[in-house]
Amino acid sequence: MDYKKYIAEKLNIEGLSAEETAAMLEVPPQSDMGDYALPCFRLAKTMRKAPPLIAKELAAKISADGVICEVSVAGGYLNFKIDRLHRAEDTVREVLEKGERYGSSDLGAGKTICIDYSSINIAKPFHIGHLSTTVIGGALYKILSFLGYKAVGINHLGDYGTQFGKLIVAYKRWGDKETIEKGKLRELMRIYVKFHEEAEKHPELEDEARHYFKLIEDGDKEANELFAWFKELTLKEVQKIYDRLKVTFDSYAGESFYNDKMQPVIDELKEKGLLKMSDGAAIVNLEEYGMPPCLILKKDGSSLYATRDMAAAIYRKKTYDFYKSLYVVAYQQDLHFKQFFKVLELMGKEWAKDLVHVSYGMVSMEDGAMSTRTGKVVFLEDVLDKCVEKAAAIIEEKNEKLENKAEVARQVGTGAVIFGALYNNKIKDIVFSYDKVLNFDGETCPYVQYTGARCNSVLKKGGEIGAFRAETLTDEEYALVALLDNFPNVVKEAAEKYEPSFVTRFAVDLAKAYNKFYIADKIIGSEENVKNFRLALTKAVHTVLKTAFALLGIEIPEQM
């Protein structure tokens, strides 16, 4: 139940709606102060009274009922204690009733949100640099869907550019069909790297590459067949990774898709007098807004990144009529997004305000940046495999009699990789190291999974959950109740801030609280009513842990 709203309605503060009052309520830092608090300092200005006096007057308006059991004034704070038994029963019942839908809502009903994420390049390996965008986007997709939005997942493929000319040259010189079918993206990368090495010594290779790229554009049969083959090969390979990460897409419209959709944008820019010539290139001047100019056309008349992104934004608005359109792209491109958002605004697209760059930190390696050109990359596939291997080794050591060992190792190992990318605020940089992802100690994915398995074990041993009433509550039990009650808010905030880590942190907090409870309070073997309540609580925790992790794309094994 929404206690904030309940309190707000009771308070009925003059000049404030119940929603506004509810938004002012917060949870005190120590639980003995109360369950909710209203800081009265902000009211002091409009009410022209000292905060403690306001608190005192408001307190007089509220009398204890079956829900609020105590109201107290502490300085400028008005503290509320909720009837814990009421909250416990109410919350646990609600979770059990709603099951895996607990925390969901229809908040976004009728609204579409486009999410551009992962956006891999054709013929290039899926490396750890793609991990963040893929799992952040994937989690946002699930979180927004959970809240009733219609999410549209878009994989804006990098399927256009001279690199494909390079690849054809490389293939003709050093590649062969059989080896590539076998070695897949790694083999394509090998010949791509070789191209760059050779081009150092023989610059004429670059011209040849440009020539082949032109052939692709001109519709040359052989060049396009090769290109289509590269594309097919890539998508097939990459799909395996997406399946492992539980990430899905609704559209794969990439760069090449917008080739014929840029000219109207350029025409419109001209028409609106926004396009200026500068050093032979066509630009939109953004000096007025404190930004360098946005490049629209090169000297040779060909289009650029920003042009394509504008065409894509316009296409998406037309096709999906989005409420918001998100771009899950690393912060290196902050300026680029600011620029083309601004240009669209200048074009009079009022919906430009609904475009959001969901910026996140970059992944680097301990010895510097990654580069496909030099072949200095860590394949995501290898990371996943190594983590699964490590998980298998730990299972062998700690629980060798476990059934489905391989399946559990897959769940634990894969989860650890996703968890690692979604644990911290997304803006934080990540320095990749195998030691860190393979470290399973402390507040980690296996900790939460272990807790889930522990719940499952208790439930199995405890048998059927009979009728219960919350008659007494330990601090540990109440801490769990408060967390469970707050889960819907956590999901909402994660969606508002586009921050999946809120959900990850919540799962860890809930697991921690359950383990404390488990050690402190006996479940099976307690008096019947207490046992039933604690089993119900366990079931609720298990359910919410699974839901939270499912929103991130992580599974919780039944046993581990």
Added chain:
RNA sequence: GCAUCCGUAGCGCAAUUGGAUAGAGUGUCAGCCUCCGACGCUGAAGGUUGUGGGUUCGAUCCCCGCCGGGUGCACCA
């Protein structure tokens, strides 16, 4: 140089959009399995929130300066 982001315990991080005594983890040290799963739990130690000002009843959070670091800034995406 200009713009922008970041700086919190030895380390990597959190902090309810400006709120009450800044929190967990890891590492170190000391404990807990004849009792529902020890991949668990308890305790100790660890802080001038980079720094100097300002705004405010109140600042880790907002503003200004400085220091340190990341990223971006014209025909790549």
